[in-house]
Amino acid sequence: MEEQLLSLLRQMTLDEKIAQMLQLATPFFKGADDEGMITGPMAQMGVSEQQVQNAGSVLGLSGARQVINIQQAHLNHNRLGIPLLVMSDIVHGFKTIFPVPLAIGCSWDPELAEKSAEIAAREASVSGVHVTYAPMVDLVRDPRWGRVMESTGEDPYLNSLFARAFVRGFQGKNLTEDTDRVAACVKHFAAYGAVEAGRDYNTVDLSERQLREYYLPAYKAALDEGCEMVMTSFNTVDGIPASGNRWLLRKLLREEWGFNGVVISDWGAVKELIPHGVAADEAEAAYKAVRAGVDIEMMTPCYVRHLAKLVENGDVEERLIDEAVLRILRLKQKLGLFENPFRGADPQREREIVFCEAHRAVSRELAAKSCVLLKNDNVLPLSKEQRIALIGPFARSGDILGSWSWQGSQEDAVSLYEGMASKTEASRLLVAEGCGVETRGTEEQRSEALAAAREADVIVLALGEHSGMSGEASCRADIRLPQAQLELIQELKPLNKPTVAVLFNGRPLDLHGLVDEVDAVLEAWFPGSEGGAAVADLLFGEARPSGRLTMSFPYSVGQVPVYYNAYNTGRPHVPDAPDHYVSKYLDIPNEPLFPFGFGLTYTTFEYGEPRLSADEMTEDRPLTVSVRVTNTGPLPGEEVVQLYIRDLAGDVVRPIKELKDFRKISLEPGETAEVAFTISERQLRYYHSDLTYASDAGEFRVYVGPNSRDAAELRFRLTKKREAGDPAWQ
Known part of the structure; x- marks a missing residue:
């Protein structure tokens, strides 16, 4: 040929x-x-x-x-x-x-x-x-x-x-x-x-x-x-x-x-x-x-x-x-x-294949698994017996596909209202727009939203960015929610009703003005054709949140770029330490609001002390780190157990943590699983100052936990047969 x-x-x-x-x-x-x-x-x-x-x-x-x-x-x-x-x-x-x-x-x-x-x-x-x-x-x-x-x-x-x-x-x-x-x-x-x-x-x-x-x-x-x-x-x-x-x-x-x-x-x-x-x-x-x-x-x-x-x-x-x-x-x-x-x-x-039911079912499953529960103060999951006020510019909107959804149709997308309405009686679901995505609501819209909220047992706010606010040529210097939506939150706050925010957006946001004003936050992103159905599944507990962030949410846009695998400095900031001359901001924390790997569920997990199979490894003898994880809550749930490593002394500076492996496990209430990871010399390699790709003999830290921030630490050493600098070693 x-x-x-x-x-x-x-x-x-x-x-x-x-x-x-x-x-x-x-x-x-x-x-x-x-x-x-x-x-x-x-x-x-x-x-x-x-x-x-x-x-x-x-x-x-x-x-x-x-x-x-x-x-x-x-x-x-x-x-x-x-x-x-x-x-x-x-x-x-x-x-x-x-x-x-x-x-x-x-x-x-x-x-x-x-x-x-x-x-x-x-x-x-x-x-x-x-x-x-x-x-x-x-x-x-x-x-x-x-x-x-x-x-x-x-x-x-x-x-x-x-x-x-x-x-x-x-x-x-x-x-x-x-x-x-x-x-x-x-x-x-x-x-x-x-x-x-x-x-x-x-x-x-x-x-x-x-x-x-x-x-x-x-x-x-x-x-x-x-x-x-x-x-x-x-x-x-x-x-x-x-x-x-x-x-x-x-x-x-x-x-x-x-x-x-x-x-x-x-x-x-x-x-x-x-x-x-x-x-x-x-x-x-x-x-x-x-x-x-x-x-x-x-x-x-x-x-x-x-x-x-x-x-x-x-x-x-x-x-x-x-x-x-x-x-x-x-x-x-x-x-x-x-x-x-x-x-x-x-x-x-x-005509038979495109947008068929089987394909939409997978879209719904993936949408549910992609949502990340960022906050939940005992308000989720919702009960079908509650009177729910669904308020916000995304309550009925089909604009939940996001950019690059070329052949997708907003008219065909399942809105959040449609998803929730399929699970509860119509009389229990009160709907109001309240405001536009970027425009302040009319007096009539605001009054309608307040009236719905007063009658409800719980408020669900459907907020976020319209699809044109992210994607190609859609960069934003201010990544907070639009002011109109922040004002809507403040207008509803005096009612003191339990409030859930569902976010539809294409980027991590600065969530100040939201996260501290509501009881629960579900990051739904732009969830696709079946997005409203998938989010409703999660809100009512028919599916359970299992998503974890793969991009840090900044505390403020002034931190950007902010990411978990950053380098340390010669003067690292230690929280609550009195030293002034360290690498820190005067007005905000160094840490992101929500770190890489973070996400909550409707249950709780307890990690035992991680264990190493040995304190020392060699090029041809890996070691194993294991941890016992128990579902200590009342509901089944899925946990993402994450393994991070830090090289304490490298040829060039090394990140404070690097993701090396993870396991997804599903546990029933009271169930315990043993999760084991193998660490090999290959996982410790990186690009040196001369661009050779190799590992260093010396001490390492290994972290196991539910995210990049909350992880227990162990130490081990890598010993090598040849000294660094020996050409044969490279």
Whole structure:
């Protein structure tokens, strides 16, 4: 088959090859429902009709009938009959929308995450999609950045587990034969989550050691799982934008990691080398991007306008074009498009599969497991006998899908009111909006809310951000709840009714003005199509909270970035210590409001003293740490037992804690489980000052507990046969 592709490549003209490296949006193509809706698209971009007919891929296309129409029209006009690759953003579901990825991370359930990706792939594939721009595995530490909702959090180990799970779910084991799967494209390579000031498209400036230690592992995990594509990020890496960064794409990705798949730019990123200040014009942008290793240029015309001339002038070797095109053709072959250009697209199956009950059931399950109970002063779960006032802008709202829910419908989403109404008598559920998401309620709305609250035994406040307040290009400097919602809380407070706040949002928030004014807080994130049903399950105790935070909630935005695996300082702050000249704030704590790994349940768990199998380990003799966990409360519950390690003396400073493993356990009231973890030398390795990846002999602390803050401590030593500094040791 490789020879067939090489034969096809030899038949292609230079212009035809370069056109394979062009990706255009759906309206450019004949047969599209919205054909021509991009104003003067070909004239505006300088793309000819011939180049469109030879283009290699299309983005934003779906719907079995439309895909078949466009593919057929394309093949009718393409000289060599090379099919289009159809790519779309299937980030957390196609039509059946799952919780946003940050919420999925809080489930600490990679298997269920994999199932969600498998369902998304099935719906997308039957609708004609071949490639999804997911998973997004950028490590995030700044909740001001709108795109934190696309990541699974602040920890490289946990992000890597989810990266692998998503790739497995999307791609399965055989893309050629399994047409219910799609190729995955990991993004955004690299370190997009470290943008300065939490502002989208902004600069990233990291040392290579930080890059390798924290930001690269999840991308590598996705590629090790077989991810077919990589998307470049908008940001700089060591002063060079990713789409023109030869070290990043050629040396690291291709040579060091051995990636042979397709690299695609993000939307417009090749031409953006010009405003970045590393290219004077489109020709130089094309020159730098193709030499860096970008195979497909998304939605700008630098390649099709200038690559041919660059090749003719000897500035770019044609072999670089051939290599890129061959990678694109290989992916098309792997997807079986030469034999079946319509692949999984099937209008009849599409009607049967997309948004079916079985898929929605998984969405509901994952939504329930993704919610995090942050506070509960004996008010949850609710009783169906209580009179409940459901108040707030999200009481009846279907705006609970979140950003990147492209084919999802707010009209089809189960609202919180609908979910709660299905569980209690209508006369016991009083509903009022009270205010808008960002707008103060009218006098009538406020009066209605107060009246409902007065009649109720308990108040449920449905609050948060609308979906446009997080996601791409939706960064916020003030991450508190909007003032209108804080005022609503204050208006209801004098009634002294037990109050539960349910939050719908796409980022960690500064919860002052809320958390201290209510009795319970349930972080629901944007929970997806079945979100209202899942939250109602939790509120009434038919499901029990089991989510744990994978991103710290700041005490104040002034702490940002705030994350659990930070470094110590030479003058660390010890709470309640009198010393003034230490690393601390004068006006707020150093610690986040809610730490990484935190989450409550409807029961309580008691941890015994953890035990080590030995005080010393070697390179070839691991040790075991075990702990007994007992459900001491009245209800069944699920606990996430977490293992953290600290290296006390390294070649470079080491984090105060690093997550190394976890176990999810379910216990009945009074039941005890023994949880054991194996610690190996490999888990103690890190990048040294010379970028060697190794462990240090010496003393370590190990922590076992329910979150990164509340964990019991033990110590052990690692002894090694060779001394540090011995080249053989490395």
